[in-house]
Amino acid sequence: MAQKQNRSRYAILGMLTYQPMSGYDIQKFFADIAGFWQESYGQIYPNLRQLWQEGLVSKQVEEREKGPNRHVYALTEAGQQVLQTWLQETAEPLPIRNELLLKLIFGHQAGHAANRRQLEAFKEQLTADIGNLNIVEAWQEAQMDEGDPHAQYRRMAVRYNLHANQALLTWCDECLAELAP
Amino acid sequence: MAQKQNRSRYAILGMLTYQPMSGYDIQKFFADIAGFWQESYGQIYPNLRQLWQEGLVSKQVEEREKGPNRHVYALTEAGQQVLQTWLQETAEPLPIRNELLLKLIFGHQAGHAANRRQLEAFKEQLTADIGNLNIVEAWQEAQMDEGDPHAQYRRMAVRYNLHANQALLTWCDECLAELAP
DNA sequence: GGAGTCATGTAACTTGTTACATGATTGA
DNA sequence: TCAATCATGTAACAAGTTACATGACTCC
The missing domain is CATH 1.10.10.10 (Winged helix-like DNA-binding domain superfamily/Winged helix DNA-binding domain)
Structure with a gap:
């Protein structure tokens, strides 16, 4: 088969x-x-x-x-x-399941405080991630200098997440402002 | 069980x-x-x-x-x-599998042209997505005005993807510049 | 003494999708 | 006339994780 x-x-x-x-x-x-x-x-x-x-x-x-x-x-x-x-073959996006967003669209049921807590927790995750990604990016750059032909591509993958996470930090603040206590 | x-x-x-x-x-x-x-x-x-x-x-x-x-x-x-x-309970990120990035880190094997094609295709997806998300956002805002208490949260979910996708467009251009023909 | 690393592998389980069966109604 | 929508449901399959068995070595 x-x-x-x-x-x-x-x-x-x-x-x-x-x-x-x-x-x-x-x-x-x-x-x-x-x-x-x-x-x-x-x-x-x-x-x-x-x-x-x-x-x-x-x-x-x-x-x-x-x-x-x-x-x-x-x-x-x-x-x-x-x-x-x-x-x-061109990569097609795999189906995504985002649990944060799933909880968020039920935010009316969850209540203001719970929603803020979700967003704050997410912000912390993002910040920690960005810290790690910065370190990894520097590492990949060092590998590029040493002539590793794969390092350039791995760095792109890292930067994908750096870009996305940074944008999501902005999104978090936007939401938190909207849900001001 | x-x-x-x-x-x-x-x-x-x-x-x-x-x-x-x-x-x-x-x-x-x-x-x-x-x-x-x-x-x-x-x-x-x-x-x-x-x-x-x-x-x-x-x-x-x-x-x-x-x-x-x-x-x-x-x-x-x-x-x-x-x-x-x-x-x-705070949402924990579900494991993600990103096929574009998987292919990209094998980019040395795939070759320049294939990598550029992947990125161009992704850009097109993103652009189309952003177009749709803008429409949906406007729709959610209309629902908010009509007093739907859930619409605000659905709008946040939409904006999550707007923020992320816009940042990824920038990332694409950055990569394409790096992989200039 | 305890945690972590090296290293292979499997069995039981969970989670999820796809394709099918059924069949009338509506709209282009 | 053809496709889509409404509407329920199941069987077969695919894909993937977790926990376990095994056991020595190294570092704190």
């Missing part, structure tokens, strides 16, 4: 364009760049096995004395082609 | 604070405000039945001569309390 969506496959294949990696590495990468993507082991390991069976990735086992061996996967020619096809 | 997450339940309960509604109405509402939430029939109808069994909503059947009868649900006291508890 044909795959329908399964973006995890592409996320995995894509990561292997950076360098050969283990499932553990892939999980860690997405957890670290945190924000716009994440993969759980429950997705990664079964998918890696299937990609390997389909010949889209190759496997090399690094023997380790302690604990489980490291399985390092690399893109094959076939894998590169599958990835390439996907990369050339 | 206790429910774990299931935001659909709350989305449904919340809609019933606006007025008694059918499952069909609820689906339609979310499809129309399109953007930050959506519910499928496959979620709504089973959930409505369960909420009814738990006594969180009441049901009234409107007989229709043609086609299936209309089942109109309303919030009960118990339902209002469950909703209220949820509304008072």
Whole structure:
């Protein structure tokens, strides 16, 4: 039976364009760049096995004395082609579910104080996020200077969230002004 | 077995604070405000039945001569309390998966032209979205004037996306400048 | 001594979508 | 005449998370 969506496959294949990696590495990468993507082991390991069976990735086992061996996967020619096809298709926005906005449109029921609390909490999140993103951006710039050809693109992803979060801070203040106590 | 997450339940309960509604109405509402939430029939109808069994909503059947009868649900006291508890909890951001950014961080593999195409396509989406959001905002303002107590909050949700989208337009141009042909 | 990291993997579960069945009515 | 709207509902599937098992090593 044909795959329908399964973006995890592409996320995995894509990561292997950076360098050969283990499932553990892939999980860690997405957890670290945190924000716009994440993969759980429950997705990664079964998918890696299937990609390997389909010949889209190759496997090399690094023997380790302690604990489980490291399985390092690399893109094959076939894998590169599958990835390439996907990369050339225009990305369509995935359905979003924004819980803050869901609560907000029931704001009449929630009451003034609760709405303000939601917005204040969101502001704090945004501020913290922006702080982290600034640090990551500086890091990506350093990587660019060192000649990492992927760093420029990762920086763009970071700046996406910087732009959005900054705008949302403005939005929060606008709303809070409207809901003045 | 206790429910774990299931935001659909709350989305449904919340809609019933606006007025008694059918499952069909609820689906339609979310499809129309399109953007930050959506519910499928496959979620709504089973959930409505369960909420009814738990006594969180009441049901009234409107007989229709043609086609299936209309089942109109309303919030009960118990339902209002469950909703209220949820509304008072601070919203935590749901995990996001942004396919555009996923593709973008593999941009070195995709190539210059493909990256530019992705960004151009995104710009078009954003521009179209902003156009729609402006119309919806005007509509919500009209509803506010007519005394709809929920319209103010719906307008805030619309403005959230206006702010974000406008900022992302700037981001697109920034990226396109960086990827000048 | 305790937390965190390295490392693989699976089973049980939740959450959600899609496509279908049914069928009359309305408007372009 | 064709598409959309009204209206309920289910079955099959897809996608994804969480929690667990296993166990050594390193740093505070």
